[in-house]
Amino acid sequence: MKNDYLKEKARKVRIEAIDMIYTAGSGHPGGSLGVADLLTYLYYNVLKTNASKPSWNGRDRFILSNGHVCPALYAVLAEKGFFKKDRLKTLRKMNGLQGHPERGSLPGIETSAGPLGLGLGISCGMALKAKMDGEKHHIYCMMSDGEQDEGVTWEAAMFAAKNKLDNLTAIIDRNKIQLSGPTEKIMPLENLKEKYEAFNWNVIEIKGHDFNEMKKIKTRKKGKPTLIIANTIPGKGVSFMEGKFEWHGKAPNKSERDQAIKELNKQ
Ligand SMILES: Cc1ncc(C[n+]2csc(CCOP(=O)(O)OP(=O)(O)O)c2C)c(N)n1
Numbered sequence: 001m002k003n004d005y006l007k008e009k010a011r012k013v014r015i016e017a018i019d020m021i022y023t024a025g026s027g028h029p030g031g032s033l034g035v036a037d038l039l040t041y042l043y044y045n046v047l048k049t050n051a052s053k054p055s056w057n058g059r060d061r062f063i064l065s066n067g068h069v070c071p072a073l074y075a076v077l078a079e080k081g082f083f084k085k086d087r088l089k090t091l092r093k094m095n096g097l098q099g100h101p102e103r104g105s106l107p108g109i110e111t112s113a114g115p116l117g118l119g120l121g122i123s124c125g126m127a128l129k130a131k132m133d134g135e136k137h138h139i140y141c142m143m144s145d146g147e148q149d150e151g152v153t154w155e156a157a158m159f160a161a162k163n164k165l166d167n168l169t170a171i172i173d174r175n176k177i178q179l180s181g182p183t184e185k186i187m188p189l190e191n192l193k194e195k196y197e198a199f200n201w202n203v204i205e206i207k208g209h210d211f212n213e214m215k216k217i218k219t220r221k222k223g224k225p226t227l228i229i230a231n232t233i234p235g236k237g238v239s240f241m242e243g244k245f246e247w248h249g250k251a252p253n254k255s256e257r258d259q260a261i262k263e264l265n266k267q
Pocket residue numbers: 030031032066068069114115116117144145146147175177178179234248249
């Protein structure tokens with residue numbers, strides 16, 4: 001898909017995410033807005049999926065490890081036709097969409113998530129299984145930078161390199177914030193690229209809102225897992241949320257919701 005088409009889809013995803021979180025009265029707008037461009041690009045230009053056969057075995061797997069940004073994933077899946085858009089407004093309601101993804105609860109959700117740090121290990125298992133069975137699909141795992149504070153992430157990183165999982169691509173939402181402050185203040189992560197390279201990964205850094213740079217997500221290196229460090233802006237698209245860790249996990253009130261949607265409608 002062309003950049004203008006993707007831009008429009010991502011704009012709709014942001015509007016849906018804001019409205020869902022406002023309607024729910026709780027949720028995570030910062031990360032959701034920050035990953036909207038990446039998720040749109042992945043679902044429209046990278047992943048092999050089939051909305052009418054969501055469990056088709058030849059599909060690429062997308063694992064959202066930082067499950068709290070699921071409003072953006074739900075909005076992309078609805079946009080792609082995995083389920084009807086009217087379900088989006090049931091976020092965090094009884095019998096509605098889960099506040100963190102739950103496998104089996106919604107077409108297109110590959111794994112449950114919420115406890116941070118588990119997605120890369122789950123993805124390694126899927127990638128190893130695919131290799132053992134000679135299956136050709138690719139495994140994509142999105143993680144957050146906050147998840148790099150979890151020891152289990154690095155255990156999975158070692159496992160992926162040891163097993164030469166070149167059918168695995170991880171993407172880090174490098175938005176430089178976590179729940180209560182900037183990542184570099186809470187637990188410095190740099191130099192993240194060199195760390196993963198030392199773990200024997202193929203590492204590529206991109207601008208996380210630039211669809212041209214996202215073409216690099218398809219880069220592969222024989223015998224190595226690939227990591228895309230996507231530099232993003234939390235709250236991207238809503239002026240008063242951009243770059244602010246305070247919007248990690250807070251729902252907008254009515255006037256903030258209206259202002260956010262007014263800004264997004266102009267983009
Ligand atoms: C194992 C675990 N510890 C703590 C939490 C609580 N928690 C939820 S989100 C979050 C912040 C993580 O940082 P990041 O994912 O980078 O946040 P974002 O950039 O999306 O704001 C924390 C500590 C959790 N969900 N799981």
